Amino acid sequence: MKELADAAGITVRTVRFYRERGLIPPPRREGRIAWYDAHHLARLRTIAALLERGHTLNGIADLATAFESGRDVGEVLGLGEPTEETPVRLTPEALADHFEGEVTAENLATALELGYLATDGDDLVHISRRLLDVSAALVREGVPLAAVFDAARQVRTHxxxxxxxxxTTLQTHAGATDPRTLRPLAKSVVDAELSMALDRRLRKG
Structure with missing residues (x-):
């Protein structure tokens, strides 16, 4: 434990306190010997970074619980399935920087539930660079992250x-057509219709 504490720049007493609070997982044991590894060191560095960003230990404990209940990245991304989205790997502290003041246990649990975030060891993976950037931009404009998620649920349904x-339209009327042609055609129609719908909405004031 002393080697772990020294590597993290904290005291053995602090490591023991974090362990008792459930902020770091238990060590691997061989008889009476407890082994800590790089996973524990990464978690301690994450705790330190989140504390520097103003998170409380209680809040970090809640985040850790939500983090550990998340689905594995392979399960969420569906490895092997075609996609145009670029996943983004993030440390918990980098995620906190993207959404300053909005990374709560509740919001993290919602993001994991919706499949926007997945876990990969000590890191998080966001399924889409575009959605990550847009969500962060909305939060910077003053939209609470919880409201962004509420809107995202509705958008996903539509x-x-x-x-x-x-x-269904393509299969019914153009059964022999390569289904890969569906994506650009559908995206063009939706983009044009959404653009015109926004025009109509903005004209209403």
């Missing part, structure tokens, strides 16, 4: 319905 509509 997006799933649109995908089903386009797929």
């Amino acid at each position: 997006a799933d319905a649109l995908a089903e509509l386009f797929a």
